[in-house]
Amino acid sequence: MRTEGTTERVLRLLGLLQHRSSWTADELATELDVTPRSVRRDVERLRTLGYPVEASPGVGGGYRLGAGTRLPPLLLDAEEATATALSLRLAAGGTVTGVGDAALRALTKLDQVLPPRLRAEVHALYDATGTVVGPQASIDADVLVRLARACHDSVRVRFRYTARDGDERERTVEPVRMVTLGPRWYLMAYDVDRADWRTFRLDRMSALEVTTWRVAPREHPDPVEYVQRSVTVSPYRYLARVRLRAPADEVRALVPAAAGRVEEDTDGWCVLVAGAEDLDWLAIRVALLGLEAEVVEPPELRETAARLAGVLAGMAGRGDAQEPGTSTGADDEA
Incomplete structure (x- = not known):
């Protein structure tokens, strides 16, 4: 029999249970070069650590690793660790929507314990992997x-x-x-x-x-x-507050977090807080939301909205009055 320590043997047992769905006590005893009684003790140690090891008695019974109520530490071999780290790097870089923060936390923990050789392999694979993720800034x-x-x-x-x-x-x-x-x-x-x-x-x-x-x-x-x-308000010349008749969560789904902050209000309204250098641009963006809106501040935004409304009304009026087949005169100015 082997003379390895209990901790090392328990880790080897965990690796076997993760490698195959079911083992008999005799099979595990043979693999670990211990008695079935030692296997039972090591299984109890794994359960104490939070691993849900299930046992089925009788002929054909054995041990299997089940799903528990919490996530215990995972034991990864070299290939699994490399694949996991590479996936986390890609996710942290934004190629998987909505998991950047969680992926970064997991990557930081894994990267800290990776052996130098595996870390170098992960870096090489990441550098050699191309992704197309749309218009966003690339972060190493x-x-x-x-x-x-x-x-x-x-x-x-x-x-x-x-x-x-x-x-x-x-x-x-x-x-x-x-x-x-x-x-x-x-x-x-x-x-x-x-x-x-x-x-x-x-x-x-x-x-x-x-x-x-x-x-x-x-x-x-x-x-x-x-x-x-800092991103949506501080850098800009104007700070705008616009009330919108819609639930805050509905407006948040329409307005990117980097474009404005949405605050709760009363009676089915919310408030959009956004900064802008160009009030024409801001008024148009709010109008494109398609919601009933009231400008709280600044007064210049109300004036801008009124001016643009007049321009649009004029465009609509001229379009209605246009006779079919008549020229707009654009060719004379070309």
């Missing part, structure tokens, strides 16, 4: 993983950042959390040089360096609300 999965660890470990990071106006500077920050809005990833962090909270788009970062400088966690705003407000 390594950047996501390293920033996730920095947030968890409360350490400072440095990077080059290109602002909206094209200005590029080095920033030193204390990261708190990453947030996804639509197709983009953002980092909420405390900017050391500016002594204030800031939001950074990950696709505008370069030369990321995670330091070993640990910092004490600071009191901070809610990351999701802060990032959404």
